[in-house]
Each structure stands twice: as structure tokens, then as C-alpha cells.
Amino acid sequence: MTSPNQGLNSLPLRNKKEACWVQSPELEGLKISSRVTLLEPGMYIFRYASQPPADRPVCIALQQAPLGKGAIDFFPAEGVSKNMLTRLGDTIVARVKGGTTTVLITEYHMFDAVIDPIDLRIDRIDTSPAIMRNFAIVATAEPSAAISSSPTPVALKLVAHLQGEGDVVSTEGWAGELDGTRRLEGFSVLWGEKPAGVDLVYTTTVAGSGPSPNVATGAFTGTRGKSLPLVSAGFSLVGPDRHFYELSGHLVFRGAAPQVIVANQMMYGPTGKEPLVALHICIAPATKMNAARYKSPWENSALTQKISSTGQKA
Known part of the structure; x- marks a missing residue:
């Protein structure tokens, strides 16, 4: 039987x-x-x-x-x-x-x-006007001494829980090290003076468990003090005015090349098991659809990160 x-x-x-x-x-x-x-x-x-x-x-x-x-x-x-x-x-x-x-x-x-x-x-x-092939966002020109070559990113603050360090706080929208080995175990994104009609939603996968619920700006995803790495992350812009903004950034998994963030998609390392070691996130007003993405922030080695005194060590 x-x-x-x-x-x-x-x-x-x-x-x-x-x-x-x-x-x-x-x-x-x-x-x-x-x-x-x-x-x-x-x-x-x-x-x-x-x-x-x-x-x-x-x-x-x-x-x-x-x-x-x-x-x-x-x-x-x-x-x-x-x-x-x-x-x-x-x-x-x-x-x-x-x-x-x-x-x-x-x-x-x-x-x-x-x-x-x-x-x-x-x-x-x-179903917005952005689906039209000739759609573009046109802004009224304002007098200025110089014309900016790219839109100014919105003010984002990234709080990431880094292995062995605790909470790492950056106002440049990035945390971790490109060639680092210390894993990111969780993070939250803070959007100061966020306009109505748009928000950033993100989710992660902690090693050994399934994807976490989607959370909006200000909320933490991942873990603290459990020594569990993140093995994937995903980001999306939501809201009726989301098409007026562009999401860009990079994810770096241990031993792998930086990956450009693709909105509405979970991002993994080559095998899906590599821990996340660095993260960069940027939101900027869109000048037109399919605008060029920003250069990798890793080219600027002068950026520094601050260690929060309230952070917990992994």
C-alpha cells in the first residue's frame, strides 16, 4: 500500500x-x-x-x-x-x-x-498617454545662466544594513562597495519632499526564504541582526504620475559585474545565490521617454558613507 x-x-x-x-x-x-x-x-x-x-x-x-x-x-x-x-x-x-x-x-x-x-x-x-509613440514630456523653459545637460535627481536617502557595520546612511542614493564582500542584509529608501502621484515600491528576497512583500518609500525590507544576505531585489515606480519620473540604478552581487536596475523586475546574481554587496538607486524627472540612464556612481570614488550610531551589527 x-x-x-x-x-x-x-x-x-x-x-x-x-x-x-x-x-x-x-x-x-x-x-x-x-x-x-x-x-x-x-x-x-x-x-x-x-x-x-x-x-x-x-x-x-x-x-x-x-x-x-x-x-x-x-x-x-x-x-x-x-x-x-x-x-x-x-x-x-x-x-x-x-x-x-x-x-x-x-x-x-x-x-x-x-x-x-x-x-x-x-x-x-x-493606459496613459505615455503609450503613444510620439509622447514626450514638455516643460516650459525657464531663464538660466546655463543649460543643464541632465535632469536633477530627486533627493533620496538610502539606509542599508551592512554586514559587520550596522546601518549605513547615504544621501547619494547608494551603499556598499563595488568589489566588496560584506553583504547588504536590508535597506530602506527615504524620499524627501516626495510629490503626490508617484512613489517608489521595492521588494527583496532573503536567502532561504521567498520574496518579501512590496513596501513603499520609508519602509525597511530585509533583516537586521540575523546574518542573512539578500539574494535579489526589485524596484518599481507607481502612481498616476510615475511616467514623469525615471528610475535608474545598479545592483552588485558578490563576484559579479554591476547590473543596471530594470523596473518591475526582480534582479539576481548569476546563480541566484550570490549576496547583494552594493546598491545604487536614483530617481530623476523625465525629459522624454527612453531618456539615457545615468552613469554608474561607482565611477566617483569620492563618495563617502556614514555609519549610523543607532545601527545594529549583523
């Missing part, structure tokens, strides 16, 4: 798609992790953007969480059932209406082993 666990392991991948909805203490090795993400009214695309080993399937289920005043409708693509993503390319389109709402994202790991983090891409469908 086969045990419930043996029966599950004998299922083909297609049937495991249904089985992963079973939550039972008898399923040895089953791991479940959940997080909640906040969505404003609009249209969104959820995509399964990873390819785990065939013998180690990871199912991602979506459902509305009981928070917020809005409602959400899910429209699964061909091959997707019960709002559950199971393989690379699985897609669900969602419509948020009636106000801000929250989505509960639940991962089901059908095995007792560690694999690279699963990437769930969440992209908002743009």
Missing part, C-alpha cells in the same frame, strides 16, 4: 498542478509560503518567469486577500486553471476595480530541497 506522499510523487507534473492545492501534514516535504501585494485600480499581467527542475515543481496560486476596498477579477491564459501558475510562461491577466486591493500570492514547494527563487513577474498595463 502506498503512502499519500508516495502517491503524490508518482503523479505526472500536470496532475501535481492540482495536487499542490492539498495542504496536509502527511505530505512530507511540502512547503508553503505566502505574501501579500498591494495593487491600485488598473490592468495587470502575472507571469511565471522561472523554470525550476521538472522533478521539483513550484506552484504559485493567486487570490484576493481580504484587505482594501477594491475587487479583482482574474483571467487565466490557456492551460492555467484555478488561478495557479505552475510553469515558465504561465500567465494570468487581472483587473483591479473599485479601489485599491490586495492579492495573496502563495507558493507551494512540492519537495524538501532548496532551489533558486521563483520569479513572479507582475506588470501593470499602461
Whole structure:
């Protein structure tokens, strides 16, 4: 007589798609992790953007969480059932209406082993004038003695928890060392005099766990005092006026070249396990769509970082 666990392991991948909805203490090795993400009214695309080993399937289920005043409708693509993503390319389109709402994202790991983090891409469908091919933001010219060659970045302060140092505070929007080995274990971004209609949202993945919930400027993501590295991070601009700003920056994972931040995308090292050792984030008013990105701040070696007296050591 086969045990419930043996029966599950004998299922083909297609049937495991249904089985992963079973939550039972008898399923040895089953791991479940959940997080909640906040969505404003609009249209969104959820995509399964990873390819785990065939013998180690990871199912991602979506459902509305009981928070917020809005409602959400899910429209699964061909091959997707019960709002559950199971393989690379699985897609669900969602419509948020009636106000801000929250989505509960639940991962089901059908095995007792560690694999690279699963990437769930969440992209908002743009319906603003910015989708027009000839769209550009035109500002009224003001008299000045000289014409600036690039827009002035907004004032950001980055507070990062650095291994062995505690909280590192920088008003230049960067922390860590390009060729460093000390890992960043958490951070928060402060946006002074932030205008209405736009905000920065970010998330991270701590080694050994799934992605953390999205948080907005001023909130901390990651850990303090637990000696746990960050192995991924993602950044997005949100709000009706987000198209009037440009997000740029770099992430550096130990032993790897700096990566340019791509908005609305989780960024990892080459294997997904390298710890984050340096971070730069910049937001500037957009002069036109597809404006050139800023040069890497690592070219300026004169920038210094301040160690907070209130920081906790890793």
C-alpha cells in the first residue's frame, strides 16, 4: 500500500498542478509560503518567469486577500486553471476595480530541497498617454545662466544594513562597495519632499526564504541582526504620475559585474545565490521617454558613507 506522499510523487507534473492545492501534514516535504501585494485600480499581467527542475515543481496560486476596498477579477491564459501558475510562461491577466486591493500570492514547494527563487513577474498595463509613440514630456523653459545637460535627481536617502557595520546612511542614493564582500542584509529608501502621484515600491528576497512583500518609500525590507544576505531585489515606480519620473540604478552581487536596475523586475546574481554587496538607486524627472540612464556612481570614488550610531551589527 502506498503512502499519500508516495502517491503524490508518482503523479505526472500536470496532475501535481492540482495536487499542490492539498495542504496536509502527511505530505512530507511540502512547503508553503505566502505574501501579500498591494495593487491600485488598473490592468495587470502575472507571469511565471522561472523554470525550476521538472522533478521539483513550484506552484504559485493567486487570490484576493481580504484587505482594501477594491475587487479583482482574474483571467487565466490557456492551460492555467484555478488561478495557479505552475510553469515558465504561465500567465494570468487581472483587473483591479473599485479601489485599491490586495492579492495573496502563495507558493507551494512540492519537495524538501532548496532551489533558486521563483520569479513572479507582475506588470501593470499602461493606459496613459505615455503609450503613444510620439509622447514626450514638455516643460516650459525657464531663464538660466546655463543649460543643464541632465535632469536633477530627486533627493533620496538610502539606509542599508551592512554586514559587520550596522546601518549605513547615504544621501547619494547608494551603499556598499563595488568589489566588496560584506553583504547588504536590508535597506530602506527615504524620499524627501516626495510629490503626490508617484512613489517608489521595492521588494527583496532573503536567502532561504521567498520574496518579501512590496513596501513603499520609508519602509525597511530585509533583516537586521540575523546574518542573512539578500539574494535579489526589485524596484518599481507607481502612481498616476510615475511616467514623469525615471528610475535608474545598479545592483552588485558578490563576484559579479554591476547590473543596471530594470523596473518591475526582480534582479539576481548569476546563480541566484550570490549576496547583494552594493546598491545604487536614483530617481530623476523625465525629459522624454527612453531618456539615457545615468552613469554608474561607482565611477566617483569620492563618495563617502556614514555609519549610523543607532545601527545594529549583523
